[in-house]
Amino acid sequence: MQYPNATYIAQTRCWLENVVLKHNLCPFAHKPFKGGQIRYVVTDSARPEFLLEDLQHELEQLRATPASEVETTLLIHPGTLEDFLDYNDFLDLVDALLEDSGFAGEFQVASFHPDYQFEGTRPNDAENYTNRSPWPMLHLIREDSLAQAVDSYPDVDAIPERNIETMNALGTAHHRQVLETCLQTKKEPE
Template identity: 55%
Template sequence: MSTTDLNDDAVIESTRRWLERAVIGLNLCPFAKSVYVKEQVRYVVSHATTPEALLEQLMDELQLLSDTSAEKIDTTLLIHPGVLTEFLDFNDFLDVADAALEDMELEGELQVASFHPEFQFADTDQNDISNYTNRAPYPILHLLREDSIARAVEAFPDAADIFEKNIETMEKLGHEGWDKLDVGPAR
């Protein structure tokens, strides 16, 4: 299916399924469930087809998140199925996203995390199961509030161990288990 065949509802539904089954279901992010249950996650499907258009939308969403109370929107998932579909291009764009935060004087208030169907940690094989901790059905820029992260880390005593626990979870699950979750991307 090409990105032109996708509608926003289908993209959001796939993203929600991934969030529910993988991120929350496998407890890859112990902080996600709270904001999800409170319906404080904003889902935005970008129709951008160029990095420049995505940057403009990213900056709009960063400003909106900054201007809105956490009770209404705690975090935003900017899903962009039509641009930065190659992981290395996406990875390079993260520097642009960080520069936008700095230019907008939002460093220390907001941050951008990343998920991608081809996510790959440095020095890993492309199909290494550890990469799947950050794999999503579509490229996603996750906009987070620094205050919310700080509160969540305070409430979760072993926050520094999350990465290692996630790798262990993925190794136990394996590729077959991941495929059974039906959250994409498939191998």
Template identity: 55%
Template sequence: MQPPQIQASQALLETRAWVDRAVIGLNLCPFAKAVQVKGQVRYVVSEASDAKTLLSELVAEMQRLVAAPAAEVDTTLLIHPWVLQDFHDYNDFLDIADGALEELGLDGVLQVASFHPDYQFEGTDVGDVTNATNQSPYPTLHLLREDSVDRAVDAFAEPEAIFEANMRTLEDLGEEGWAALRAQCRKDAGLP
């Protein structure tokens, strides 16, 4: 299922707005602001319309990230608006993504984090607002350097408290607040 008439440039702008307003603005990831401010986040919009093509692009992005100095590119967001729209298919693809890391010998070097418009944590209801902590505008695979994650976690007094704080943040924001934030991200991207 393809989003109606979305252009790659709009998907990029809306995702950047989501990172700024939700991920950083709500402090869902206390480590995101530094790499965003330094311009170390690589945003890539995939034109893939099938999982095989997406996997090929994902592998290329894994290799590109590992080859780049961390000071230039610390993390990559691979946005794929036209493939894996179904959350269950997307979730199944994560095993394939992890398998690609292993095949490339990058397990322990990189990790793949997951974001999807219909993200749902196990044990939650579909409409549970706490799922929004991982609900991006479009399906997105986030490549992270393990070394960077380890440094960030070591610098944070209680990294396990992040998840709980995020749940409280979204509960306080509520469904209406989350809907307003998403609408603002669309507006920032020039979308209706």
């Protein structure tokens, strides 16, 4: 189903608030969220090569914008790479783009997908929901900002294990319901 961009953004914000922030999956996300420093971009790219072009454009945009205005970007791509295995393979191209275009060391890209599955897990394992979003998405992160956040956070190495425990305690049925609720969010363009 095709939605207006505002709906994809509203659904993503719902997920961000009700999963990532609510369960503190990324303790560094609160500040840019509260400060309105997250840029939400929906691309209508229908092919991976066009998505790579959009990714490069957004990295350039982020580089040209002060972190005080835009700390991070969520590049939502609902019509591209809907199959998780294709998406996972695409991440190698993302890494190559970062390296080849001179963004490595300045930015990194985190990955989210509705069917995200970590290696060594089963498809229905609750821990996969740490990276399951309503739509396929690339999260563009400033390395400097991340380094500052990591330096000021006690025991950053414990975050992944804590997240797994949190997600497993809540259970798969809970996570499915939250995602389904977010997918029901509709917003008309302003």
